[in-house]
Every structure is written in C-alpha cells, then in structure tokens.
Amino acid sequence: MTQSNARSDAEFVTLEVADGVGTIRLDRPKMNAISLQVQDELRRAATEATERDDVAAVVLYGGERVFAAGNDVKEMVDLDQGDMVRLGASVQAAVTAVARIPKPVIAAITGYALGGGCELALAADVRFAHEKAVLGQPELLLGIIPGAGGTQRLSRLVGPSKAKDLIFTGRFVAADEALEMGLVDRVVAGESSAAVYEQALAWAAQFVGAASFALRAAKECVDRGLEVDLDTGLEIERMQFAALFATADRRIGMQSFVEHGPGKAQFEGK
Incomplete structure (x- = not known):
C-alpha cells in the first residue's frame, strides 16, 4: 500500500492518501464538533484533495465512534447577528468546498451525523452508514436553522416534504429510516463500525485509473x-x-x- 499524509499543521482534519484514494479524516475529540478551526481545515483539505493528481476519489470519515455531532454550539452561543453576518459565508464555505471536489466523494458515517455533521455528509456524492448511525438536522431545537446547506441539499436529496419533516421537528433518524428515505445509500451491518470505512474505501477505489x-x-x-x-x-x-x-x-x-x-x-x- 502506497500512502502519504497531508499537511502536518492541521490539528483536527487531515487528508491521508493511500493507493489513489484520499481520506479526509475528522479527529476532534470527543464528538468531532465542527468549530471555525475545523471548518478552515476542512476547506484546506478539500482544496488539497481537488488539486492532487494522486487522489482519484475521496472518503469523508470521522472515525469508528462518530462522524460529526454538529457545529460547535459553545463557540456560537455568544455570537450576535453581526458576528454571524461576518462568519456565515465561512460556515457554508467548508461544506461547499467538499461538495465541489471534482471527484467522487463518499461519506462513511458512524455514530452521530447531526447538524453540521449531517450537512457535511450531504456534501458527498454517496453516503454509507453503519446500522447504528443516527442522522438529523436538529437546529430548530436551538432556535436556528441549518446554515451550511442543510435546507438546500437535504431537500434536493430526499424531497421537500421529508426535508421539512426532519428540519421542522429536529428529530433524529436511524440508519434504516435514512436508507428508506434516500438520505443514505447503503447501511452496513456488523459489530465493528470500521466496516463502513472499509466498504467506502472499496467504493472509492473503483475510480483509481478511471477517466x-x-x-x-x-x-x-x-x-x-x-x-x-x-x-x-x-x-x-x-x-x-x-x-x-x-x-x-x-x-x-x-x-x-x-x-x-x-x-x-x-x-x-x-
């Protein structure tokens, strides 16, 4: 296996490349909360994956425990409207950068993919989820709405009625229901959630050497x-x-x- 790692200055998000497949890996204990720093590192990792000729496809992965449990609410709690007007474009830019990687992108979802984490998964072309994964857009429960593409990408993926149900109620969706509504494309069973990543890698690997x-x-x-x-x-x-x-x-x-x-x-x- 030929492997190379991305920038050493990234603290929470890395791009690891092996045999033509890049893995954008979130690793911010405990729940991969998406802070402003994580957003910046995601944006840079997506740019690198776009530019590298040795990356044919990309896997988004948060580890065996959790994909990403949402944006960092503690970081946002004291922000006012002026702050968010200034920062709003940055909130969307990281997810948009992932969505615009001009290569096949697959999300390998374990544990929670909520709020900003669900929006990140929506930026992928395909989503595989472990059978115990949970997805949702619970922003309404915080008095806000999804702000990184959730209202737009979710409705385009599952249709407006299902999107409104999830966004209006903020309810969580188990993997089997997510599959039924088209929110994920495959549910992976097994005791080890690492199997999701392995299947995502296999899906991505088929594009190595493609046109x-x-x-x-x-x-x-x-x-x-x-x-x-x-x-x-x-x-x-x-x-x-x-x-x-x-x-x-x-x-x-x-x-x-x-x-x-x-x-x-x-x-x-x-």
Whole structure:
C-alpha cells in the first residue's frame, strides 16, 4: 500500500492518501464538533484533495465512534447577528468546498451525523452508514436553522416534504429510516463500525485509473443541472460532452472499445 499524509499543521482534519484514494479524516475529540478551526481545515483539505493528481476519489470519515455531532454550539452561543453576518459565508464555505471536489466523494458515517455533521455528509456524492448511525438536522431545537446547506441539499436529496419533516421537528433518524428515505445509500451491518470505512474505501477505489476528466464532467453536469431548468441542464451536458472529445482518455476509451470490447481501457487521466 502506497500512502502519504497531508499537511502536518492541521490539528483536527487531515487528508491521508493511500493507493489513489484520499481520506479526509475528522479527529476532534470527543464528538468531532465542527468549530471555525475545523471548518478552515476542512476547506484546506478539500482544496488539497481537488488539486492532487494522486487522489482519484475521496472518503469523508470521522472515525469508528462518530462522524460529526454538529457545529460547535459553545463557540456560537455568544455570537450576535453581526458576528454571524461576518462568519456565515465561512460556515457554508467548508461544506461547499467538499461538495465541489471534482471527484467522487463518499461519506462513511458512524455514530452521530447531526447538524453540521449531517450537512457535511450531504456534501458527498454517496453516503454509507453503519446500522447504528443516527442522522438529523436538529437546529430548530436551538432556535436556528441549518446554515451550511442543510435546507438546500437535504431537500434536493430526499424531497421537500421529508426535508421539512426532519428540519421542522429536529428529530433524529436511524440508519434504516435514512436508507428508506434516500438520505443514505447503503447501511452496513456488523459489530465493528470500521466496516463502513472499509466498504467506502472499496467504493472509492473503483475510480483509481478511471477517466478522470469524464468523471469530473459527469459530476458537474449532475450537480449544476439540479440548480437550473431542464433546457439549461441539457446545454451544460452538451458542452461537457463535446469538451471530452479533446481528451486523450476519450480516444483511448473508444479505441479500446473498438479493439477489445468494453471495460478494458487503460486511461491516462489526460
């Protein structure tokens, strides 16, 4: 296994790279509360994962005990409106940076993924959860609303009615219900919650050696297309489709298909 670690100056969030898969790892005892420092480190880790050519896909992971139990309420309790007007963009920027990593991103959810932790999971393309995981957006119980994309990404993922139910009530959702409503994509059983991370790594590993520009284009088409009307989305798709004909991987993939059949191309990432 080939492994390299990210910056040594990060205290709570690291990017670890092994065999082409990057793991953005939260490690802020006890519950991975997302403070302003964690937000900054998440943003920097996402930027690094975006820029590194040796990272084909990314796993978001908080460890075996908890994904992230929410934003740091103790840090926010004395803030006023002026403070949050100044800091609000930063609150969203970290999650947005993760959402905009132009590579497949999967969240491996253990324990609690609540509030800001749930919003971070929503920024991934796919979510695997341990059978004992719990998700939710309980901000209303604090007299506020989700502020890092929860009202927008959750409603796009599960539909407005289910999103409103979770946000209005602030209730927690067990893994099986989260799977049923589409909040997570797979529930992993077993005594050890580490199995979620192992399955997430396996999912991410399939993209090592894939056509990276095509993956980037596909992700952008889906994500941007959800933000616009159908005709505009189709135009985004048309432009991305045509642009891929300038890549070496398109030539390699089509030539390989003609000569050897599907699934045998050796892409170069160019």
